[in-house]
Each structure stands twice: as structure tokens, then as C-alpha cells.
Amino acid sequence: MESKRAIVIPVTLKGPNYLLWSRLTKTAIGGKGLWSHCISDAPNDSKGVATQAEGEAGSKPVSEDRWLQEDLTVLSILQSSLDPSILEAYSYCESAKELWSTLKKIYGNLSNLSRVFEIKKAINNMSQEEEEFTTHLGKFRALWSELEMLRPQSFEPDVLNE
Incomplete structure (x- = not known):
């Protein structure tokens, strides 16, 4: 994440306002270069990436740690923009992509x-x-x-x- 400024979604998701919320959320998160966390899983390719401590058993590539940190940041941003009743219902989601796709399935029905x-x-x-x-x-x-x-x-x- 390039900037340390907090990302704030100007609208709280209450259900019926999903389309507005999703557009504003995509703009805010995408503007910080983090949109990929909402639409894709963590990258599996770790070729050529230095590990935290060479030779240490079970060490993760730095990029994987950074991805996880950014994903948790995006998850936190998404959760903070949800109405408390919606947050309570979907707090089990463990990644930004999982939460985004779940909310899209529930509230993003374009033939609603x-x-x-x-x-x-x-x-x-x-x-x-x-x-x-x-x-x-x-x-x-x-x-x-x-x-x-x-x-x-x-x-x-x-x-x-x-």
C-alpha cells in the first residue's frame, strides 16, 4: 500500500443501497491499488521472491506476507463500511474476496x-x-x-x- 492515509468508504452498506456502496467501495479500494484483493485469491507463484530468513523452515515469501497484510487491511475496510446487522451476519468471512463475493451474491442481484x-x-x-x-x-x-x-x-x- 503506497499511502498510509486511511481508506474510508463514504456510505454504509444497509442492503438496498448495495449498488451505490459497491461503486464507491471499488473506487476507494481500487484507488489505493488494492482492488485485486476483492476479486482474486493470494498469488501462489513465489518464484524469485526472497524469503524472510533464508533456510528457515516454514518461512513464507515476503510477497505472501505482504498480500496477507493488505488483504486483512481491505477486509477491515469492508467490514467498517457495513451496517452493524450486516457485519454481524458476515463477520465469519476470512478474506476480502470471500466477503466481497458473499455480499455480491446476497445484495447484488441485478434482477432484484x-x-x-x-x-x-x-x-x-x-x-x-x-x-x-x-x-x-x-x-x-x-x-x-x-x-x-x-x-x-x-x-x-x-x-x-x-
């Missing part, structure tokens, strides 16, 4: 019809009232962007019906 319904309902019930126009427009665009991500990218009737 209940979420599509919630977004459409929220868009239909929007009212500017005393709110500034730019604030109101921002909320509308955020909902519309999420709806676009959830809609199928096809015009085939079978796909749309599903």
Missing part, C-alpha cells in the same frame, strides 16, 4: 424486482417541496441511474419478461 419496484415508487412519489432544484435533481438522477443499472440491457421479450 423488489428493488426496481422501490425505485420506481420513490421516483413517482418525488416532490420538490422546499428543496433546492439542484438537490431535487440530484436525488432524481441517483434513483434513475440505479434503475438503469437494474434494468436488463436487452430488448428481447423473453429477457424483459424474466
Whole structure:
């Protein structure tokens, strides 16, 4: 990790906001060069890497130790961005990749019809009232962007019906 500045995810995952949370998390973690921890396992290739103490039995390559340290850092960042109820349910995950893929399976269902319904309902019930126009427009665009991500990218009737 190049920088010692703490990585903070500006949104807490509460379930329905998975798409926003995942985009912001990918940006924050990827910006520090640590995204590979969420999508791949530890590298197995240790050719040409110096060990901690030459000749010491059971010594790990330095890169493996660094990978483990970075993976635990990413795991900690992910865990700190979860709502307490979600954190409690998924605290058993031992690697960043395991936690990321588990959360994606549970909350990242792109054909989530209940979420599509919630977004459409929220868009239909929007009212500017005393709110500034730019604030109101921002909320509308955020909902519309999420709806676009959830809609199928096809015009085939079978796909749309599903």
C-alpha cells in the first residue's frame, strides 16, 4: 500500500443501497491499488521472491506476507463500511474476496424486482417541496441511474419478461 492515509468508504452498506456502496467501495479500494484483493485469491507463484530468513523452515515469501497484510487491511475496510446487522451476519468471512463475493451474491442481484419496484415508487412519489432544484435533481438522477443499472440491457421479450 503506497499511502498510509486511511481508506474510508463514504456510505454504509444497509442492503438496498448495495449498488451505490459497491461503486464507491471499488473506487476507494481500487484507488489505493488494492482492488485485486476483492476479486482474486493470494498469488501462489513465489518464484524469485526472497524469503524472510533464508533456510528457515516454514518461512513464507515476503510477497505472501505482504498480500496477507493488505488483504486483512481491505477486509477491515469492508467490514467498517457495513451496517452493524450486516457485519454481524458476515463477520465469519476470512478474506476480502470471500466477503466481497458473499455480499455480491446476497445484495447484488441485478434482477432484484423488489428493488426496481422501490425505485420506481420513490421516483413517482418525488416532490420538490422546499428543496433546492439542484438537490431535487440530484436525488432524481441517483434513483434513475440505479434503475438503469437494474434494468436488463436487452430488448428481447423473453429477457424483459424474466
